[in-house]
Amino acid sequence: MYHSIDFFQFQKKFSTENKCLKYLMKQRCHNGFVCPKCGNNEYYFIKSRHNYQCKQCSYQLSVTSRTIFHKTRTPFRK
Numbered sequence: 001m002y003h004s005i006d007f008f009q010f011q012k013k014f015s016t017e018n019k020c021l022k023y024l025m026k027q028r029c030h031n032g033f034v035c036p037k038c039g040n041n042e043y044y045f046i047k048s049r050h051n052y053q054c055k056q057c058s059y060q061l062s063v064t065s066r067t068i069f070h071k072t073r074t075p076f077r078k
C-alpha cells in the first residue's frame with residue numbers, strides 16, 4: 001500500500017517537475033542562452049540530460065541547476 005502511494009506521489013511530482021522544466025526551457029529560449037564560457041548563443045539541447053550544450057565550445061549547462069542564473073550574468077570577458 002505504501003508502495004503504491006509513493007509511486008503515485010512520485011508520478012505526480014515528476015509530472016510537475018517536468019512542466020516546470022519545460023517552462024524553464026522556454027524561458028531560457030526567450031531570454032536567449034549565452035554560453036558563460038565563450039559567449040556564444042547557439043546551443044543544442046540534450047534531452048536525456050536536460051542540459052544545454054554550446055555549439056561552439058561544447059560547454060554544458062544544466063537547466064535544473066540554480067547556478068545557471070548566476071552564470072549567465074557573469075561577464076564574458078572574465
Ligand SMILES: [Zn+2]
Pocket residue numbers: 035036037038039040054055056057058059
Ligand atoms: Zn561556449
